[in-house]
Amino acid sequence: MWAGVRILFLWKVTRIVSVTKTNWDDYLLQVGFFRRLAHLFPGLFLYYTNTNFNLETSAAYAFIYFSASLYLIVTSFLVLQALISGIDKIYQASEYAKKAPITGFIQVARLLVTIMMIFLIISLLIGQSPIYLLSGLTAIAAVLLLIFKDTILGFVAGIQIAANRMFNEGDWIEIAKYGVDGDIKEIGLTVVKVQNWDKTIATIPTYALTTEPVKNWRGMTKTGGRRIKRSINIDMKSVVFASKEDLSRWSKYNFLEKYLHRKSLELAEDEKKTESEKRDLVNARKLTNLGTFRAYVDNYLKEHPFVHKDFTCMVRQLKPSEVGLPIEIYCFTTTTEWIAYENIQSDIFDHILSVMPSFGLRVYQRVSDKSKSE
Known part of the structure; x- marks a missing residue:
């Protein structure tokens, strides 16, 4: 039954998307957002109708509740990942992509969604609220700062780069300290990929773009x-x-x-x-x-x-x-x-x-x- 519902839903959505004049819904369809969204229906049905079966005290109720919750968490994670991919495609197709890259922010969003999913699954397995797990993070905050040091520095650098429009993909840059001289191929959360003129690929920390002397030849190209x-x-x-x-x-x-x-x-x-x-x-x-x-x-x-x-x-x-x-x-x-x-x-x-x-x-x-x- 649910397979038929999903097929009907996707068929209807595909027809609506094909007749609209906007492009954003086409990108969401390409990354599978609507297809993954259709998988939420059976999980929501089981989660909210489980109480009607009068199985509150039985092991069957606990199993159905646990399975429905786990299914909803994983499916919601996949839906959000598809939504993030769709937002990335929509932005890359716009004229703003040439002015400010958001690859770092996209990667941060994916990381946060992944961490959120892990917390929800762990809280479901141990039967505790996610807030209980978050309260325990203060004890290991220093360790987390060391683990995610490059991620945090890269995220802050990404904000500076995007806000000040310092660099963009395709810019020709030179960084003497790292021996970099070529075009930026990707500005990620933790690393920047640069293709040198000898066709080698150099990777440098993202925060190096804001902490090291960098020559950007974009002005020469524009003039x-x-x-x-x-x-x-x-x-x-x-x-x-x-x-x-x-x-x-x-x-x-x-x-x-x-x-x-x-x-x-x-x-x-x-x-x-x-x-x-x-x-x-x-x-x-x-x-x-x-x-x-x-x-x-x-x-x-x-x-x-x-x-x-x-x-x-x-x-x-x-x-x-x-x-x-x-x-x-x-x-x-x-x-x-x-x-x-x-x-x-x-x-x-x-x-x-x-x-x-x-x-x-x-x-x-x-x-x-x-x-x-x-």
Whole structure:
């Protein structure tokens, strides 16, 4: 009889779910929530109708009461687990899943339901109220704190992560302490799974995301630009004033035509103001090959089709050292895709290194053909 009731119930529910426009009931049907819910009917029937059999003092009454109670506890546990799975599926299908993961909370809910079931079964076996068992937990609270230390820390960290939207599945993170560099695959209650770029899977404690220094590349991905910050060391012996022949040759470069025209006007105006010093090679303003080279690279980057126009773009000198004068390229690409980014960066520096001899500049390196010949 009960098999027929369950079949009729599931058939009716399936028909209702199929005609509704919402999706949440479809997910509940997929995880078996309604199927497990139908199993509660025979247990409830036996539990509430047992007294009508006038068996209160017999062993049969105790057996039926115990069996019905145990059946209801286990079935309710399965129903709640299915409900939690359905909630997880509903949330993962929503747009909020991309903003805040709830995997840790789902695991906490499963753990609490499991603990509740265990307490109810033990109380049923010993014939005591569940409150009686809970009162005894105070004596072993310290032991439980040690056992569930990672669980408690992970739960607290999960609240911080979800509330502040610090991390999400799919984020690219780096944690130097654990050697982690890759995408987050799952944020669980106690551990976080990260797939490194070498395709290995690293697991770290969830609370490490809030207690350790973590670099999250999500901002870079969202803005659509990835930074290039790399320098070339110039041999300072190759830095000289530009001659008229150099200026004439460089003025034919597309990226320098406007710059040199503007500078020539500035220098001419400066000579008028400092007539007495125009023959002083030390104090007179003159262009250098390095300064013109920086202007060339700056204009080259601003005209590059794959350099982001809305972000910072500059070519600057850094502090000189025993390995030369660093010229740093600071800009952002128009893509964040790894391979495309590396190709763009390589093409830019290929061009810069190739054009440097045209300005009479040399790259500093500790061992080179030039140093050997000298």
